Amino acid sequence: MTETPSDGHGTAADDYISSSLGRATAGVENRIETEGDPQSAGGLEYEVVTTPVLVVGAGAAGARVAIELAESGVEPLVIGKRDHGDAHTTWAAGGVNAALGSLDSEDDWTIHAADTFNEGHHLNDPDAVELTAREMPDRIRELVEWGMSFDRTDDGEINQRYFGAQSYRRTCFVGDRTGEAMLETLIGRARDLEIPYRENVMITRLLSDGERVDGAVGFDMETGEGLVFxxxxxxxxxxxxSALYHRHSSRDDENNGDGQALALEAGARLLDLEFVQFHPTGMVGERYGEEWDGRLVTEAVRGEGGRLYNAEGERFMERYSPDQMELDARDVVARAIAQEVSEGRGTDDGGVYLDISHRDAEYVRERLPSMVDRFESLGVDITEEPMVVAPTAHYTMGGVDIDFRTGETGVEGLYAVGETVAGVHGANRLGGNSLAETVAIGKLVGDHVAKAVTGDDGDPTVTDGQRALAEREFRALSELAASDGAVTPTELLADLGDLLWDHAGILRDEAGLREGLAKVDALRDRTADLRVEGGLTSKDFEYAVDLSASLTVAEAMLRAALERTESRGAHYRTDYPETDSDWRVTLVHAAGTNGLSISRRGVAEPSPAVREALEEGYELDYHHLE
Structure with missing residues (x-):
């Protein structure tokens, strides 16, 4: 990474945040140890922790990697920013895809892959898609062995429901709390294997020279103590x-791009950052309150027959997608809702109505218990009346560029998995595939890393240069925590969310994207006047650190959206509304001597078996639900 030049006038906060694009660059048991007494740098005490493998992130992807490592005889250390078991995976409600054929025996992995390619507008990495589709039946059976209680048919088979743009009923589920049930199962398995876990830890830098990784630096969010891994x-x-946006389905303190920024700074490449999925149905309206704005109303509501109506009582998807209706691709449904609202047919709250009340009330309570409970707590009985919904930023298809058979990033010793990476989903994610990717690819990555670990990895070396880099990071963090300007990190992140929603939302154009980039530059300038209250253990400080990653990723996303002069999947340019075959390429981001660069890379073709499934032209027949 390159060093951002300084004019000598920036504050500590300005230096830390503005330089985010270029701050200087088996059978082994885990040993967590402090090297003598706690050491210090810039007034910040720090502990040194040793482990053969560090897994950063404790959701389903990280947990599945760790499980595979442990089962292979390598004891990793898993760290997370929240309490153990508290990860974004729990918010994935509707289900997880696997071509089991419980209800539709014609389904198989090649059709699952074909649906994924079609939904991704053929920008997907073929290895990523086909590995996920092939692996998933076994991964579902594995989860069952570990205690996950999927809903069952009357015949005792794992039940499956429709999700948008899927040719068959392929989505396995536990009511409408599938992600929560999956994470509980994975955490339970990890605990059975006694995998070490450290919670409330935030990583701020990887120790990398751009060629290899020798560890990581962060801090304990409860004590403020520094940590060198x-x-x-x-x-x-x-x-x-996705949480960079004003309206989003995540919590404000997660999904802010830190994984992508850490990888980019360490020397890895990013791709597909322009593709942000806006889920059609997020909560909206004063009745629900600000706390619930943007929170997801699971696709399972539509998968179980929920219908969308505009304020005039028209079931408007009949005009946009008469064959697939409410279960067309997410980008299609989201744009349809945005169009209805923009043309004056939305509710007073800027949304539309989602109605499941035509289904039997007991059926709704059985299949959608969490939705029933949530809305009842807000005074809405969804078995009797509709919900008000509008699109919300939900998932990011872009991320770290990896080899999906290994998780390798091109930087020795650095791997990535889950929503941190790009490739499975192409230009738009097929609903139910996010949970699938975490366990399918997570197992493969864990297996590869386990084989890469040698006996020497039980006592890795941190060079004097890397130790100096870590201590410089601690000094920068201490100075950031002491910032005493006039503007808070919360204000700046809120402004970033607004500008992305306005300039890089569902509908985009050149003028808006250029204005968005100018506003990102202006936000960077404002970090020179940052104020952080509460020190190293405060939410203010966490958000100040987040700003560094968030501004980096926001700029890269805007630049990619400006570069791609076509509309494809979740990226819709009103000034280039057509899909252009010449743009069947991915945009690759790298950090070089002149800052962030963008290049184009072609996309490989799927295997003959999947090409055959694509040629068959399978698609969802929505009217099974009528």
Whole structure:
């Protein structure tokens, strides 16, 4: 990475945040140890922790990697920013895809892959898609062995429901709390294997020279103590960046792009950052309150027959997608809702109505218990009346560029998995595939890393240069925590969310994207006047650190959206509304001597078996639900 030049006038906060694009660059048991007494740098005490493999992120992807490592005889250390078991995976409600054929025996993995390619507008990495589709039946059976209680048919088979743009009923589920049930199962398995876990830890830098990784630096969010992790293998499983937007389905303190920024700074490449999925149905309206704005109303509501109506009582998807209706691709449904609202047919709250009340009330309570409970707590009985919904930023298809058979990033010792990476989903994610990717690819990455670990990895070396880099990071963090300007990190992140929603939302154009980039530059300038209250253990400080990653990823996303002069999947340019066959390429981001660069890379073709499934032209027949 290159060093951002300084004019000598920036504050400590300005230096830390503005330089985010270029701050200087088996059978082994885990040993967590402090090297003598706690050491210090810039007034910040720090502990040195040693582990053969560090897994950064404790959701389903990180947990599945760690399980595979432990079962292979390698004891990793898993760290997370929240309490153990509290990860974004729990918010994935509707289900997980696997071609089991419980209800539709014609389904198989090649059709699952074909649906994924079609939904991704053929920008997907073929290895990523086909590995996920092939692996998933076994991964579902594995989860059952570990205690996950999927809903069952009357015949005792794992039940499956429709999700948008799927040719068959392929989505396995536990009511409408599938992600929560999956994470509970994975955490239970990890505890059975006694995998070490350290909670409330935030990683701020990887120790990398751009060629290899020798560890990571961060801090304990409860004590403020610095942490140096000595390791030759780091797996990033830190999520995506949808929470950068004003309206989003995540919590504000997660999915802010830290995994992507850490990888870029360490020397890895990013790709597909322009593709942000806006889920059609997020909560909206004063009735629900600000706390619930943007929170997801699971696709399972539509998968169980929920219908969308505009304020005039028209079932408007009949005009946009008469064959697939409410279960067309997410980008299609989201744009349809945005169009209805923009043309004056939305509700007073800027949304539309989602109605499941035509289904039997007991059926709704059985299949959608969490939705029933949530809305009842807000005074809405969804078995009797509709919900008000509008699109919300939900998932990011872009991320770290990896080899999906290994998780390798091109930087020795650095791997990535889950929503942190790009490739499975192409230009738009097929609903139900996010949970699938975490366990399908997570197992493969864990297996590869386990084989890469050697006996020497039990006592990795941190060079004097890397130790100096870590201590410089601690000094910078201490100075950041002491910032005493006039503007808070919360204000700046809120402004970033607004500008992305306005300039890089569902509908985009050149003028808006250029204005968005100018506003990102202006936000960077404002960090020179940052104020952080409460020190190293405060939410203010966490958000100040987040700003560094968030501004980096926001700029890269805007630049990619400006570069791609076509509309494809979740990226819709009103000034280039057509899909252009010449743009069937991915945009690759790298950090070089002149800052962030963008290049184009072609996309490989799927295997003959999947090409055959694509040629058959399978598609969902929505009217089974009528």
């Amino acid at each position: 000595r390791t030759n293998h780091v797996v990033l499983a830190a999520g995506g960046f």
